Amino acid sequence: MSMEATAWTQLHNVMNAQADRRPFDRNTLRRIAAFARPHRRRVALFLVLSVATALLAVATPVLAGRVVNAIVTGEDGGTVTRLSLLIAVIAVAEAALGLVGRWLSANLGEGLILDLRTAVFDHVQRMPIAFFTRTRTGALVSRLNNDVIGAQRAFSNTLSGVVSNVVTLLLTLGVMLSISWQITALALVLLPVFVLPARRMGTRMARLQREAAAHNAAMGTRMTERFSAPGATLIKLFGRPADESAEFAARAGRVRDIGVRTAMAQSAFITALTLVSALALALVYGLGGFYALRGQLDAGAVVSLALLLTRLYAPLTALAGARVEVMSALVSFERVFEVLDLKPLIEEKPDARTIPEGPVSVEFDDVRFGYPSADKVSLASLEDVAALDTRGGSEVLRGVSFRAEPGRTVALVGSSGAGKSTIAQLLPRLYDTDEGSVRIGGIDVRDLSADTLRDTLGMVTQDGHLFHESVRANLLLARPESTEEDLWDALRRSRLDGLVASLPDGLDTVVGERGYRLSGGERQRLTIARLLLARQRVVILDEATAHLDNTSEAAVQEALTEALAGRTAVVIAHRLSTVRAADLILVVEDGQIVERGTHEELLAAGGRYEELYTTQFENPGTQAAELG
């Protein structure tokens, strides 16, 4: 490794790790070992290679000394030729071993990234919805990218940096001491002159680097949030673009300043290193020359010492930062493990059941529920808060009981915030109840397998999310094996076939981020088409509260009728037409069901339902308005 490259690594390490002077964590080490275990043969091979490379590296200076001696003593030309040929062979071997070593360490490092990444991705996918509602996507993505890469870099740096440097250093020092211990000792005395100020400067740089990282992260999250279609819309409508830009520019400016200072510090460091080793070299020549003149040392030994010295400073400086390097490796690994350690609150039981064929009922039995507190589901570092909220959410559902008979439709109505969407989310186990139980076909949803739940239950959420992919990809999510015909059939039944046929690329038209290139009603019908395609036995519809014009209203209504036919349905209704068609209407207020019955019964009773009806539904012009 060149001296300059080592100096960079050294400074980088000093800068990165000052903050984390935590004691070694045995457990972390054990888990890293577990991740490295599948690669152990490559690790072993790498260690063997490191030793071989180090041996070759000390051989050349020693041979060069021999050449000088051969010249001085005036031996025959054969020796000189043989020695220089040997030096050439060693150079070639060193180059070859270097390449193989690099190949090995790249393979190790990238393999480790792959293992860690897939592990984190798998794990995050299994996290409950509560986790995602709290986590800043930007922070999570950065954990998946930066820390995984940090862990990998630290791992392979430790391997190649520490291991091969220790071997090189020991060998070089050993050979130097055997040539002349006095000169070796004097040459080493200069070292602290350079290492100590570098450490002090490192601390300052570390602070700056952390500040820059924080600014970069803040700019990153801001961009992901502001540059999504809904975020950008919000800024256009309410934001102050000039202020946003000014804040962004201020952060970016600070990052530039830190960048310049870091660059200057790095070159100062390298200059100092070059200077100190040049001074040490002068010392070797001066002192060695003096000894040689007095006949205590031969000329070849002086040359060997000088050459060995140039190979001594690089591993020495690298090792000065080694502890720090190991520490930062541990920190990156810990940050990754922290995510892997989050327990998914909602997991499939080992003996999970399936639901028998045929229409099924849906039942809520005295269900009580509060949204879980942050410390149960999330990490402070992913929420961008200093400490997690430990307050349990207040109870949102307070004893909800009802039963939807097989093939029947139950409509939930009530004020905004009453708990309707919450009820809907308990069915597919996006959350688990605190007390009471939710049953499908008489079986508690907690006893069902995740596959069964997905196959039995379809849901259209209030915001009708679409991925930034083609119409086809968005539909296939529901049933990957669907044929072209199935797709068009679902589109026809959700009254979207005309629209999709008229799109430039038909089914392959990309719908734009979150479906923002479709109208509210079209987006809703596309989510209904997805539901129709999946053909689940139970459907949950959280009607979008968007105001629709009469044509889309009618189209959505037809699509809904198709979706509900013959299925058990729980519909959160914001439209009179849906409410009327329901077999049972439940009025939800403040987490409880306050009234239940058919449209006629409830109207006749003259309670909360009648109130909602007269304020929201009576005037046909506001039919589509949100109920509540």
Ligand SMILES: Nc1ncnc2c1ncn2[C@@H]1O[C@H](COP(=O)(O)OP(=O)(O)OP(=O)(O)O)[C@@H](O)[C@H]1O
């Ligand atoms: N993820 C969440 N974490 C914590 N509290 C939540 C969460 N989602 C909803 N709430 C709270 O739970 C209560 C019920 O919300 P819910 O979404 O069920 O209302 P809703 O009846 O569907 O209202 P709307 O008609 O406006 O959609 C509200 O007070 C809300 O603030």
Ligand SMILES: [Mg+2]
């Ligand atoms: Mg809702």
